[in-house]
Amino acid sequence: MKDDKMKLTKFGSLFAIGLTLSLVAVGCKHQPQGVTPLPGARTGPPVEAGPGTAIGPGTGPGTGSVETGPVEIKANEPGSHSGWPEDAETLKSDTVYFAYDSSVVRSGEKHKVAAVADYLKGNPSVAVRVEGNCDERGTEEYNRALGERRALAVREMLVNLGIDPSRVDTISYGKDRPVEPLHTEAAWSKNRRDDFVLLTPSK
Amino acid sequence: MNIIKCIAGRNNPLQPGSVCSPISMPAFPLRTLLLAGLIGFSRLAPAQPAFEINKLATPGNTPPVWVSISGFTGEAAQVLEFDLYVQGFGFTNAENAQYLISGSNNGSVQGRVMDRFNKSVLVSKAYTGAALRRQVHAFADDFVQALGRKGIAQTKIAFKVATSPAGRTSEIYVSDFDGYGAQAVTRDNMITAAPCWVPGRFMLYYDSYKLGNPAIFSHDLSTGVRKTVAWYGGSSMSPAVSPDGRKVAMILSKDGWTDLYVADADGSNPKRLTRSPEDESSPCWSPDGQWICFATRINERRMLCKVPALGGPSQRISTTGVLNPTEPDWSPDGKWIAFTAQMGGFEICVVPSQGGQVTELVAGEDPSWAPNSRTLIFSRRSTGRLSLLDVPTKQVKDVTRVSSGENSQPSWAR
Numbered sequence: 001m002k003d004d005k006m007k008l009t010k011f012g013s014l015f016a017i018g019l020t021l022s023l024v025a026v027g028c029k030h031q032p033q034g035v036t037p038l039p040g041a042r043t044g045p046p047v048e049a050g051p052g053t054a055i056g057p058g059t060g061p062g063t064g065s066v067e068t069g070p071v072e073i074k075a076n077e078p079g080s081h082s083g084w085p086e087d088a089e090t091l092k093s094d095t096v097y098f099a100y101d102s103s104v105v106r107s108g109e110k111h112k113v114a115a116v117a118d119y120l121k122g123n124p125s126v127a128v129r130v131e132g133n134c135d136e137r138g139t140e141e142y143n144r145a146l147g148e149r150r151a152l153a154v155r156e157m158l159v160n161l162g163i164d165p166s167r168v169d170t171i172s173y174g175k176d177r178p179v180e181p182l183h184t185e186a187a188w189s190k191n192r193r194d195d196f197v198l199l200t201p202s203k
Numbered sequence: 204m205n206i207i208k209c210i211a212g213r214n215n216p217l218q219p220g221s222v223c224s225p226i227s228m229p230a231f232p233l234r235t236l237l238l239a240g241l242i243g244f245s246r247l248a249p250a251q252p253a254f255e256i257n258k259l260a261t262p263g264n265t266p267p268v269w270v271s272i273s274g275f276t277g278e279a280a281q282v283l284e285f286d287l288y289v290q291g292f293g294f295t296n297a298e299n300a301q302y303l304i305s306g307s308n309n310g311s312v313q314g315r316v317m318d319r320f321n322k323s324v325l326v327s328k329a330y331t332g333a334a335l336r337r338q339v340h341a342f343a344d345d346f347v348q349a350l351g352r353k354g355i356a357q358t359k360i361a362f363k364v365a366t367s368p369a370g371r372t373s374e375i376y377v378s379d380f381d382g383y384g385a386q387a388v389t390r391d392n393m394i395t396a397a398p399c400w401v402p403g404r405f406m407l408y409y410d411s412y413k414l415g416n417p418a419i420f421s422h423d424l425s426t427g428v429r430k431t432v433a434w435y436g437g438s439s440m441s442p443a444v445s446p447d448g449r450k451v452a453m454i455l456s457k458d459g460w461t462d463l464y465v466a467d468a469d470g471s472n473p474k475r476l477t478r479s480p481e482d483e484s485s486p487c488w489s490p491d492g493q494w495i496c497f498a499t500r501i502n503e504r505r506m507l508c509k510v511p512a513l514g515g516p517s518q519r520i521s522t523t524g525v526l527n528p529t530e531p532d533w534s535p536d537g538k539w540i541a542f543t544a545q546m547g548g549f550e551i552c553v554v555p556s557q558g559g560q561v562t563e564l565v566a567g568e569d570p571s572w573a574p575n576s577r578t579l580i581f582s583r584r585s586t587g588r589l590s591l592l593d594v595p596t597k598q599v600k601d602v603t604r605v606s607s608g609e610n611s612q613p614s615w616a617r
Contacts, residue, residue, distance in 0.1 A: 071459070072458055072459035072460055073459045074436075074457065074458055074459055075435055075436025075437040075456055075457045075458070075459065076436040077436060078414065078415075078416060078418070078434045078435055078436050079414065079415065079434075080436070082414075082415055101505075103482070137545070138529070138545060139485075139529045139530050139543050139545065139549065139568050139569060140363075140396065140397070140568075140569065140611060140612055141396075141397055141440060141441045141454075141484045141485045141529075141530065141612075142482075142484045142485065142498060142529040142530070142545075144396070144397075144410075144417070144438065144440050144441070144454075144484070145438075145440060145441070145454055145461045145482035145483060145484035146482045146484075147438075148437060148438040148440070148456045148461045148482065149460075149461050149480075149481070149482040151437075152437070152456060152459065152460065152461070156459075169416070169436060169437075170416075170436070170437045170438070170456065171415075171416045171417070171437070171438060172417065172438040172440070173394070174396075176371060176373070176394050176396075177371060
């Protein structure tokens, strides 16, 4: 997963550079949108690039690019939002789902994180708690750690989208808070998730 | 606080008045546990004779030591068989047994063990005080210790008990090693998890979500005093106290990644031992306190690693033959690491502590070694119970279940 993430972030910058070059090369008329790479951030078009942009990591010119890895963003002081009323409904549809044993936010899930970032930008007084969860197929403490990684991955993404880290708390429930009780892949895929709980300042 | 006296010597069978030395096993005094408050505990007894036999040379493939039992009835007989079975003994008739165990339990327990081959009497004692179960446990320990091994029949375990469906809340419990005499340690009505004993003390560390997010607490069971050891933003998880009780290893996300840290026992001076965006989990200590073993992932592969407790580069502990190892526990004799392999189901495994070929034992998860370095306690989701496994013989017995919720995450006091 380390590699995964490194690859992804590296891929982000490579992709941007490579895409520009290849677009020039194939004479595409579209102006690439949002391809300015930020360190540690995957910006720009989704991974499923359109026709004519078969670009993988390490291919094409411009591969001698900047090394970017996941960044460390310090956690908030514990209890910094304690007592703030909680709202688990508003951002419910933005729950982010993960692949088995992975804390990588998949391309198809990224728009949800972006939506949460937009919400936070539009509501500057609120904070959010990202709650990492796992399916039951791992052991307990392994899942507790993996759930935290999932929450941290989304927190990092929110910060890269411009959200102040002090507004984002993380917590892991491991496998202790499934939403689906069944022992099937359909249930597991719903349980491997980050939920967003809005925290509004108490008055 | 010796609550059980033996009143007979080997050459002085059952003659009242000849009081010999008190039982030298970890004696969490029974009285303490029967009373509501968990009170009055002193340090564990002095070191046992060295246990040098390489009992696990062929884990899972060693025949039991055959004994015959006569004279005991009812609960006493059941307790004695349970105690011996999970330490690698098998039961047969007197003609085929190596050790002949005889005794009675009328009012109090009397027991005698003879080696059938050389006709020597290994144990001949009567027990007073405490409850019947405890007397039998003491006799079982006397027998096992007469063979130069460490008895475990009077040891304690701690574990997690789910107190609502799907584990939305859970509490920590402590009981005898066979599940009897269970008592709730926490009443947080939140998730509490991952109990671990402070070696040689009647004290636990565990995780509780009582403060909102998971934090690590120490809990002195003698006094009931609970202290916050690690409460940071994010999740603080999986405490493991060093063999000398002075340090605690744990997983913290306070710096942005879930990494392994070691701190003083009160949580001060946390020092980061790994620096990886991966999820490290489940630290445990080598018995010499030099190493901390943990589960992680490197280059897409789940594996066990160890890192010097004072800091330094991590080294892989190879687990040949299985995938996705997690939940390591280092045996008190230093020779083995038990762990859970995640391969669709969960398998209890052991590997030499330097790494190498793995022996898969039984289905289950989260193994914890007994002080004898041969018996493991582990959990089974299929039954929601804890079970004991004698590693050399692969003999398994279920522990009495506490409440109807799933029992898991056992930790053996040692």
